[in-house]
Every structure is written in structure tokens, then in C-alpha cells.
Amino acid sequence: MEAFLHQIFSGLAAGGIYASVALALVMIYTATHHINFAQGEMAMFATFIGWALIEWGGLNFWVAFLLTIVIAFCGGFAIERIVLRPLHDKPVLSIIIAFIGLLVIFNALAGWIFGFTIKAFPSPFPTSPPFGNRFLNWHEIGTVGITVVVLLLLFAFFRLTPLGLAMRAAAFNPESARLVGIRVGLMLALGWGLAAAIGSVAGMLVAHVVYLDPNMMAGILLYGFASALLGGIDNPGGAVVGGFIVGVAENVLGAYVIGTELKLSVALVLIIGVLLVKPAGLFGRRIVTRV
Amino acid sequence: MAKLLDVKGLRAGYGQTEVLHGLTFELEQGGITTILGANGAGKTTTLRAICGMVRVAGDIVFAGQAIAGKATEDIVRLGVAHVPDGRGTFVQLTTEENVRLGAYVRSDKGQVAADLDRVYHYFPRLKERRMQQAGTLSGGEQQMLAISRALMLSPKLLLLDEPSFGLAPLIVQEIYRILRDINTKEKVSMLLVEQNANIALGIADHAYLLETGNIVMSGTSDVIKNDETIRKSYLGY
């Protein structure tokens, strides 16, 4: 029973990661209707920056953590402005190709600068079993805690601040947004920055578990996709719930039913399954509009 | 009275096709001017041109500033509010979020709160539906919402694109009564485009007649109202 509870808890920890990645994807999707195939590699690269700040720069974990988030934000912002802005009226294929280009560049740059050998990524949490319970560990608790805090902060930002409202408005209806004076292009770039920042948090939390290397995020991105689709690709709340569902299901199924060997295939089946059976996802918005 | 808007030789279009072929018109401070025209005449395009939403050539001077070629966001900041064709509702947001967005560029927080109350005073129905998803509002309510959003800018000039479109006569009357109120009490100038000439001429002091991208007649509303051809083809009596 305790082992089962542990699977659930590990699932929640993984789910927090998937939820973050899914949320990053959803943020960009709602604003641009594009799926950012480079999201995982951007997170991976940010994680390497965090690693370098700690290992090469000798910074304290939390300082490096916050600094990385800021750097990731600026990086995401810059990518939107420099690479994607000029492409906004190009056909879908061009944009997919640009995303793949980014994916490849980040992967190659990470290998080039930091090498392809697998690296340990530190955890800021104690290694002792929490509450004397050997089925739990602090890193998982911390991961759940941090992701929940990040998600709440984001929720508050989007619901309660004028800038958050403006970003949502720009994403939903750019033309009307311009008519109330919102700088839509700037909002898009901010959205990219935020997505990159969220991704970097996910990367730094998961790197301790899966170890850091340039291909670290591929599988996680796939689960992020699955979560986003399950929750509804245009629904941030749904993506978060989807992330936790997928995380728990993956862990429980992995432990008791299918083993961990086919993780990626499970994600593949999940993705195709959702797309075919319920393309709007579990909580996909049905926008009611009267004409 | 001073000119608030002075447009000379305005050309505008989409892609290769030119839709407006050199319009000249003006709007007095505090006045209501209407541009009448049949479907496809270029009314919407005229308003979009003023707001920098389409490619333009010619002169547009607003409150003494040349605004042709400026970005929409900057024109809005000068005090031009637009109630667009199709109402431009943010359907996923709540009614109140829609209204609040209208004040996005303003920094005078206290005054914004007061304006919100005032807008709800004009449109109590919106207040009742504050927390409702805006996409679920009726057509008339969405039109009111669009006007409220525009008013929240505390604009010098209100551009109105067929506010009567697709609405029941009673609702149209209500909306026009409120527009008149806003004009007299708050001194907001309005540029109103309409197919419904009857109702537009009832509220406007000046009128222009637009046909396939050219202004073919202009004058005070009274003159236009009594013109033979207008009466026949636009007023229907």
C-alpha cells in the first residue's frame, strides 16, 4: 500500500513537470496557434545554464535557479522577437521548420558547449527520508511544491493583473486587443518569455531525476504534449490537470502494468488516442458565441 | 468650432485592391458625423483606415496631429476609440474583463474606477452580467459591451461601425438614445457609419454619402435628409 502511495506521489512529482511543460506549450498555442516543438530543448538549454551557474560559477542553488529563470525569460522573449516575429505571416510548414531548426540548434549548442556526457544536477532538497518514511523523498515533495507555487503565481498573474489580462486578450483576439491599445507583438514576446521561464523550472527540477544531457527533454516534451492535448490544447487549467493525470497514470501503469521500457510509446498512443477520440481534450473549451 | 478630425485624399485598400479612392471629410469637435453607404461601399474600411488597421495614403489629422501611417496602438493612445464591425468581443473573457480592457492604456486608476461605474450606469444590463463569459451575451448586449469598452478609454473621438447591425428595433433605439446622451453629457465626438440612414441622420449633425469608395454627397443632416435621391434610395420614402 505504501509502495502504491509512493507511486502516486512520484506520479504527482512527474505530473508537475509535465504540467509545467504542457502549460508552456499551451501558452504559446493560445497566442499563436503553433505548437512549439523546440519547447523541450529550450528548457534543456536553460537547465544547462543553471548547471553552469552552479558548477562553473559556484553560485548557490537558489540564486542560480532564479537567475536561470530570468535568463530563460529573456531568451524566450528574444527568440520570439528575432526568429518568429518575421515569420508570422508565413505558412504553417515554414513555422514548423523554424521550430525544428530551433530544436536542432539548441540541442547542438548544448552538446557543443557543455558536452554530451551525462551530468548530475543537484537538488536543493535534503536527501534524508522525510518524516522517516522511506517511500517518500524530499525532491519529489519539493518538485510538487515548486510547481504548484509556480502554477499559482501564473494563475494570479493572468487573472489578477492588468498585464496578465492584456496578454490573454492579445492571445484571444489580437485585432480587438490593438483597438484598446495593447501592443500585441510585445505580449506575444512576453508570452514566449514566460513559457521559456516555466520550461526552465521544469527542466531544473527534472534534471536531478533523469540526469542532464542534451537529449534529456525529448521524452518529457512528449509527455508534455500528451498532457496538453489531454487537458485541451487551448486550456491552461486543463493542461495542468492533464499533466498531473498523465504523471500519475504513467507511474502507476509503469510500475504495475506495462513497465517503464515503453514509456515513449505510451505517450505516442496517448497523443494519437486523444487526437482521434477527443481532439478538444477533456476540458477543451467550447466557446459559446452568439452572432 | 474646431476640427477634431480632418481627412484629405484618403486612399486605402487590402493587398493590391484599392477600396477608398481619395476621401475628404471632417468632423467638428463635439459633433456627430455620419458616413452613410450601402453594403460594401467602404464604410468599415474608412474607420479601419483612421485607426491604422489598413494600409493608407493621404492625410489624416486628428486633434492637430498627423496620424496616417501610425500604429493602431498609438492612435488609440491619442484618444480614438473604435467600436468595430462585428463588435470585437473577447468572447473567452468575462463581461467585466472586456470593459476593463478598454482602459488598458490609462494610468489614472481612480478615474478609471469612476468611469466603470458610469458605464455600468448607462448599461445596467452589463453590470448584471459582469461575471458572465462575454461570448454568451446576446447581440445587443455585445454591442453595448463594445460601446462600454470604447468609452472606458475616455476617448476624444468614438468611431462607431454600424451599431444597429442585426439588432431588434427596440434595442437599436435604446443604444442610440444612450449614444446621444453620451455625446451631449460627455462631449464625446462621434464618427458613425451606418447603412440605416434613417436612424443615423436622426442623431448626426453632418452626413457624408459614400458610394464604392468615393464620397458623392455631403452636408448637414437636415439637407441630406431632404435630398430627393437620398430619400428614394436610402430612406425609403
Next chain:
Amino acid sequence: MTTSEATAPAAPVAKKGPNAIGITIFVLLLFALPLLLPVVLPLLGGIITLKPNFMIFQLTLVIIYAIAILGLNIVTGYNGQFSLGHGAFYAIGAYTAAILMDKLDCPYWLTIPISGVVCLVVGFLFGLPALRLQGHYLALATFALALAVPQLLKYNHIEWLTGGVQGIVIIKPDPPFGIKAINADQWLYYLALVVACIMFWLAINLIRGRLGRAMIAIRDHPIAAEVMGINLTVVKSMAFGISAAYTGVAGALGAIAIAFVAPDSFTIFLSISFLVGLVIGGLASISGAIYGGIFIQFIPNVADAISKAAPWAIYGLFLIAAVYVMPTGAAGLIKQWQAKRRAAKQ
């Protein structure tokens, strides 16, 4: 002036299609290449230090990649469906060939058409449901497929078949009928070249035929195509299946040429290579597949000298640059250049 008059009557002939004489010369040259290389390379002495056999092996790979890219082009370039997962079909083709030879002692040449058929079926079946998905979603589904395939190949319950992480080693075939005049590498080159000629010829006819026109119509005007009575599902699935078959044939040839298959040769980056080749070579261009094949075979060789990661960094830059400055790829650039030259002549 007289020259322009003299060339004028020839123009309509040239317009009929790709320059037939040029193509014939090109193909003849390709056939002569393996025999010329061992003679020419030593003459060049110190300039190119590559062994002739290795050079021939690399050219074989160029041909194989060209076939795979042609397959991707059929579905993406001509039918407007985005696949980020053609590496998966290449893997299926390669493993089909390897398993047939390893487990069933199937003759190597027979594995090529079989792999094609297997991929045709798999592609068609994958296509049937997946094609309800538009643009991004199809890209996503195929992306997921490409990521999942290496892991599937390693799955320990099918290790008896796939050889697990170790993969399968197969024997490099010798030239048939005991021919001694050419060596194994040269023979493989000819095999790939003959298969490529057939596949390119089929592709040209496909594109010009009914199915090809329907594919292009769907790409350009999906709604009109449907109104015209084109069955979207069938045509799109067929395009996907045929495309997969091409890539599967390439995979089988690749397995035979390299004499080895292993899961880690078929990562997402293989799929991305094909995409790079497609974009750089030229979308919706038959000849573009050849330029693409050359690019993805030789650019890594050149860039590897700088760093292990350099080829990919260059790929990435090329991909993004292509989107900005040469959306028509190399084939488009060459066509423009030819048109300019023709215009200058007149």
C-alpha cells in the same frame, strides 16, 4: 541575333518536360562514376585523400537518402501534409530487410520490395486515422512516432527479433553471378542507383498522373478538391502510404549498404535530417531530393571536423535560413538561375 533564331525552334521540345538529354547524360555519368573514381582519385593525388571505395559508399548513401527524401516530398511537398516522423518508416524498412535476411535467409534484393510493401501498409494504416489531423497535429503525431520508435525497437519482449540495443548485423552482399569486375561497394552503388532510377521514374509518373494531381489539388485547395469529388481520406492516406513505402525502400537499401541496423541509428534526428534534406533540396521538386541527399550526406562530413555538434548546429541554421531566404530550396534556386540564363541568352 542569328543564334537566338536558331535556338527558337528547339524551345518547345525543351518545354515538354525535364530536359531529356540532360537527364540521360546525368544518369550515364552516375553509372560511370564508380568505374571512374578508382582511376581518377589516385590521379588527383594529394587533393582528395579519400579511398575510392569509401567515396563510393558515401555516394551510395546519397542515393539512398535521395529516395527517402523523395518519399517525404511526396507527402509533404506534393500533398501538403507535415511529417516529422519519416525516420520511423526508414527504420521499419531497414529492420524489415535485416530481419528477413537474418531470420529467414531471404535474398537481399527481395527484401527491398518487401520493405516497400510493408511500409506502404504501415504508412497507409498510420495515415488513415492520423490524416483526420490537420497541419500541426499531424506534425505532432509523427514527431511522437519518431521519438517512440527507437525505444520500441529496444523493447525486450521483441529482442529475439530485433536484437535489442545491439541490433542486427547482416552480411554485405557480393556482386551477383560471380562478377569479379566490380567490388561489393561498387555493386551496392549500382543496386541503389537502379532502384533510385525506378523510384524516381515512378514518382514522376505518379505526380503527373491522376493521383498526383489529386494530391496537389488537396494541398492547394482542399475544399475545392472535395467538392470536385476527390476522396480526401483515401488520397491523403495513399499519399502517406506511398511516401512511407519510398522511405521504407530507402531504409532497406540503407540496411544492406551499412550491413547493420541498431535502434540508435533511427532517432528523431534521422527524421529531422530528412526534413532538412527536403527543405534544402526543395519542396515539391523531384530533383530537389537529390540535392537534399547530397546535403545531408556531405555537410556532416565537412562540419564534423569542427565539432561533433557542429553539423547539427549548421542544419539548424540552414533550416531557419531556408525559411527566410530560400523557401523553394536548392531546386528552386537552380530553376531561377536557369531561367535567368535563358532570359539572358535571348
